[in-house]
Amino acid sequence: MRPIKVGLLGMGTVGTGVVRIVEGHQEDLSSQVGSPIQISKILVKDLAKQRHLHVNSEVMTENPWDVIYDPDIDVIVEVMGGIEPTKGYIIEALDRGKHIVTANKDLMALHGVEIMEKAKANQCDVYYEASVAGGIPIIRTLMEGFSSDRITKIMGIVNGTTNYILTKMSQEGAAYEDVLKEAQALGYAESDPTSDVEGLDAARKMAILATLGFHANVALEDVSVRGISNVSKQDILYAKRLGYEMKLLGIAERQDDQISVVVQPTMVKSSHPLSSVNGVFNAVYVYGEAVGETMFYGPGAGEMPTATSVVADLVAVIRNMRLGVTGQQAHHAYKEKKLKTDDQIAYKNFILLDVHDKAGVLAKITQVFTKFNVSLESVVQQPNPHNPDAEIVIVTHEASQSSMNKVLNEFNQLDVIKSIKSAYRVEG
Amino acid sequence: MRPIKVGLLGMGTVGTGVVRIVEGHQEDLSSQVGSPIQISKILVKDLAKQRHLHVNSEVMTENPWDVIYDPDIDVIVEVMGGIEPTKGYIIEALDRGKHIVTANKDLMALHGVEIMEKAKANQCDVYYEASVAGGIPIIRTLMEGFSSDRITKIMGIVNGTTNYILTKMSQEGAAYEDVLKEAQALGYAESDPTSDVEGLDAARKMAILATLGFHANVALEDVSVRGISNVSKQDILYAKRLGYEMKLLGIAERQDDQISVVVQPTMVKSSHPLSSVNGVFNAVYVYGEAVGETMFYGPGAGEMPTATSVVADLVAVIRNMRLGVTGQQAHHAYKEKKLKTDDQIAYKNFILLDVHDKAGVLAKITQVFTKFNVSLESVVQQPNPHNPDAEIVIVTHEASQSSMNKVLNEFNQLDVIKSIKSAYRVEG
Numbered sequence: 001m002r003p004i005k006v007g008l009l010g011m012g013t014v015g016t017g018v019v020r021i022v023e024g025h026q027e028d029l030s031s032q033v034g035s036p037i038q039i040s041k042i043l044v045k046d047l048a049k050q051r052h053l054h055v056n057s058e059v060m061t062e063n064p065w066d067v068i069y070d071p072d073i074d075v076i077v078e079v080m081g082g083i084e085p086t087k088g089y090i091i092e093a094l095d096r097g098k099h100i101v102t103a104n105k106d107l108m109a110l111h112g113v114e115i116m117e118k119a120k121a122n123q124c125d126v127y128y129e130a131s132v133a134g135g136i137p138i139i140r141t142l143m144e145g146f147s148s149d150r151i152t153k154i155m156g157i158v159n160g161t162t163n164y165i166l167t168k169m170s171q172e173g174a175a176y177e178d179v180l181k182e183a184q185a186l187g188y189a190e191s192d193p194t195s196d197v198e199g200l201d202a203a204r205k206m207a208i209l210a211t212l213g214f215h216a217n218v219a220l221e222d223v224s225v226r227g228i229s230n231v232s233k234q235d236i237l238y239a240k241r242l243g244y245e246m247k248l249l250g251i252a253e254r255q256d257d258q259i260s261v262v263v264q265p266t267m268v269k270s271s272h273p274l275s276s277v278n279g280v281f282n283a284v285y286v287y288g289e290a291v292g293e294t295m296f297y298g299p300g301a302g303e304m305p306t307a308t309s310v311v312a313d314l315v316a317v318i319r320n321m322r323l324g325v326t327g328q329q330a331h332h333a334y335k336e337k338k339l340k341t342d343d344q345i346a347y348k349n350f351i352l353l354d355v356h357d358k359a360g361v362l363a364k365i366t367q368v369f370t371k372f373n374v375s376l377e378s379v380v381q382q383p384n385p386h387n388p389d390a391e392i393v394i395v396t397h398e399a400s401q402s403s404m405n406k407v408l409n410e411f412n413q414l415d416v417i418k419s420i421k422s423a424y425r426v427e428g
Numbered sequence: 429m430r431p432i433k434v435g436l437l438g439m440g441t442v443g444t445g446v447v448r449i450v451e452g453h454q455e456d457l458s459s460q461v462g463s464p465i466q467i468s469k470i471l472v473k474d475l476a477k478q479r480h481l482h483v484n485s486e487v488m489t490e491n492p493w494d495v496i497y498d499p500d501i502d503v504i505v506e507v508m509g510g511i512e513p514t515k516g517y518i519i520e521a522l523d524r525g526k527h528i529v530t531a532n533k534d535l536m537a538l539h540g541v542e543i544m545e546k547a548k549a550n551q552c553d554v555y556y557e558a559s560v561a562g563g564i565p566i567i568r569t570l571m572e573g574f575s576s577d578r579i580t581k582i583m584g585i586v587n588g589t590t591n592y593i594l595t596k597m598s599q600e601g602a603a604y605e606d607v608l609k610e611a612q613a614l615g616y617a618e619s620d621p622t623s624d625v626e627g628l629d630a631a632r633k634m635a636i637l638a639t640l641g642f643h644a645n646v647a648l649e650d651v652s653v654r655g656i657s658n659v660s661k662q663d664i665l666y667a668k669r670l671g672y673e674m675k676l677l678g679i680a681e682r683q684d685d686q687i688s689v690v691v692q693p694t695m696v697k698s699s700h701p702l703s704s705v706n707g708v709f710n711a712v713y714v715y716g717e718a719v720g721e722t723m724f725y726g727p728g729a730g731e732m733p734t735a736t737s738v739v740a741d742l743v744a745v746i747r748n749m750r751l752g753v754t755g756q757q758a759h760h761a762y763k764e765k766k767l768k769t770d771d772q773i774a775y776k777n778f779i780l781l782d783v784h785d786k787a788g789v790l791a792k793i794t795q796v797f798t799k800f801n802v803s804l805e806s807v808v809q810q811p812n813p814h815n816p817d818a819e820i821v822i823v824t825h826e827a828s829q830s831s832m833n834k835v836l837n838e839f840n841q842l843d844v845i846k847s848i849k850s851a852y853r854v855e856g
Contacts, residue, residue: 021576021718028643031762032575129573135719137573144572145557145565147460148449148739215456273725276704281721290449290732291563293709297701298722308719311576319758325751334459 001035007067010080017307103130109204123327127313135305136298149288160280161196198227206250216337269428342402348426357390429463435495438508445735531558537632551755555741563733564726577716588708589624626655634678644765688768697856770830776854785818
């Protein structure tokens with residue numbers, strides 16, 4: 001049978017993995033799809049660059065249009081990343097009837113709707129399993145494995161860099177800045193780590209997962225984001241003392257079709273399966289009304305894990321081509337998007353206060369909680385080992401975000417409180 | 429659009445869940461498949477039985493042929509279980525062009541090849557996600573999510589009953605018999621628990637997973653099985669002391685296309701993600717050459733979780749019907765099956781010996797290991813608190829099964845050893 005010809009946009013880490021798998025597993029892949037798979041053109045940044053992997057130089061080009069306009073190419077695998085010019089290439093390729101496999105979370109989070117519509121109009125497939133949680137097939141799981149269920153909660157550790165940093169901070173009592181530097185030296189963090197540590201990368205992935213899980217078009221701007229750059233050694237110490245691990249969690253929730261999606265450092269109860277997901281590993285916890293609790297765990301990034309997902313998508317697209325059913329991907333966002341207000345978002349809170357150590361402080365503080373109807377699970381006042389003041393550690397019961405905002409606003413004006421040192425969501 | 433008509437064989441726990449989901453999620457399901465789904469006939473054992481769920485009595489029948497021969501029925505959902513007469517019904521249904529969704533691990537493990545061939549010959553689909561690990565979409569994951577990878581190891585906690593028993597034994601220091609009785613009272617174990625506690629249920633599931641993961645037809649008789657009925661309180665205590673949890677693991681391994689599949693109580697290192705899978709939960713750990721370590725966790729049984737998988741399969745079949753691509757399931761077992769010999773299966777071992785407490789005992793014992801080239805990770809001799817003898821606790825490095833068999837045989841003849849109290853595989 002005629003080989004399926006693939007054009008590869010990008011020959012960085014993931015692109016190299018894709019070439020390795022397609023070449024190394026060729027026999028298995030052909031057995032599954034019924035024909036050889038051939039990577040016939042590769043867009044590279046620099047033809048002269050030395051590569052670990054030998055690739056026939058005739059296959060490589062620095063001109064994207066050599067790949068996109070090649071009439072023999074059936075599928076474009078996009079692993080170059082970024083929004084532009086990548087989006088333009090994908091749209092052009094779709095207009096030429098080429099199917100797309102992409103690992104590009106930024107593009108799918110920001111322009112997924114437009115790209116899927118363009119694909120449908122051209123009877124093309126667009127698969128993007130590798131865009132979220134690297135080697136974990138979570139997109140398939142939400143689309144197919146749980147197609148029958150009503151998913152009400154998705155909690156994800158979907159950024160390996162921040163999970164590596166928080167794990168190190170927790171296991172070694174290290175400070176954020178030190179671990180970040182170490183992560184950069186090891187290649188786990190970028191030289192500009194903003195997108196990872198400020199939660200933007202996780203937010204993009206959560207927008208994609210929430211869209212699939214809740215069947216409504218959740219956009220990036222619908223995700224409320226807070227990163228880990230202000231998480232202190234002390235916060236992690238307190239978390240552990242109370243039986244929690246600090247994790248950067250993406251949390252997407254639905255109640256009666258009202259949705260909220262947040263990314264924020266969260267204290268996760270140590271009995272919860274997400275609490276023991278360490279290092280650069282990712283995990284996605286899914287709660288469905290019928291299925292209950294499930295969790296999917298694996299490597300969230302890296303050459304070979306991400307390439308596994310890319311090539312699995314390639315296999316799926318080729319099967320669809322063989323069966324003549326491309327361009328038939330189910331329309332997932334068939335529901336109107338309704339976002340929760342701050343009144344409707346509720347969770348437990350951890351609060352650490354630095355207070356003046358004098359009589360009546362605790363009474364004044366608890367009065368504020370009472371005023372806004374927030375009930376408390378535990379309150380501990382203790383001397384601050386570093387200065388003459390005291391610290392108060394509070395864990396609330398579930399309280400609405402709007403009530404908590406009012407509590408914290410009032411705290412800012414309360415003379416007995418020197419500062420609100422930390423406030424975190426608590427889960428599990 | 430004309431509703432898709434479904435015939436349901438069996439209205440026990442899972443069948444009831446299927447009716448609940450199809451009725452309760454009708455709007456979501458129709459949005460996904462493009463037409464209503466109607467359960468138009470249900471085979472029940474006893475029409476007169478009182479049911480929790482109201483079902484129109486005209487829909488129910490005690491005659492299987494009312495369902496199977498009904499020309500309006502498109503898909504048969506089989507949740508009655510057992511080999512015969514179930515297999516006969518499925519074959520008859522396939523011969524009438526009806527697609528099958530089944531939760532029947534016994535049938536798929538024993539007659540999967542024949543059933544899939546019959547399906548292909550009739551251009552029909554057979555989906556069986558619910559047959560392994562209830563609500564965890566592990567079959568899809570192996571077939572599609574990891575289609576690009578070469579899987580080398582699958583380790584599963586795939587039987588909830590035994591995991592419940594071992595968890596209770598570990599957490600409460602309870603004896604096997606006591607926990608089994610409690611599990612029976614709670615409905616977590618059958619009145620005849622043999623199939624669960626002796627590992628047969630897990631073996632069937634592992635045969636299915638190994639077939640999908642390794643692309644070779646692994647039969648039930650290829651799986652070497654040992655149950656948990658001889659696991660003692662003491663074994664679990666020693667495991668914990670050494671940093672392990674006792675789990676009934678199914679372990680399927682492949683090296684250079686040579687396969688081994690076992691089910692046996694195994695000491696799992698407490699840092700391994702499988703070690704913290706507790707109670708009736710299931711989990712499947714998959715190692716792929718490219719993707720590395722992954723794990724899939726969720727409820728392994730129960731009305732709603734299992735029904736979630738059944739109805740997800742139903743959605744998949746109906747999508748295939750709409751696209752006109754039924755009977756096109758990929759042929760997964762395209763490789764010749766080659767089983768490992770005992771020389772080729774190697775793992776770490778835990779051994780607990782009851783010995784006469786006299787000089788030279790340890791020397792005699794270690795000589796036997798040396799004779800058969802088994803090296804040791806740790807040896808601890810200690811007084812037995814219950815009698816005047818001593819206990820020796822040994823953990824070996826990785827050793828072939830044949831060498832270990834020779835060691836244990838020689839131990840049986842060694843006069844210094846009173847008894848081999850336990851021997852377990854060690855993982856992680």
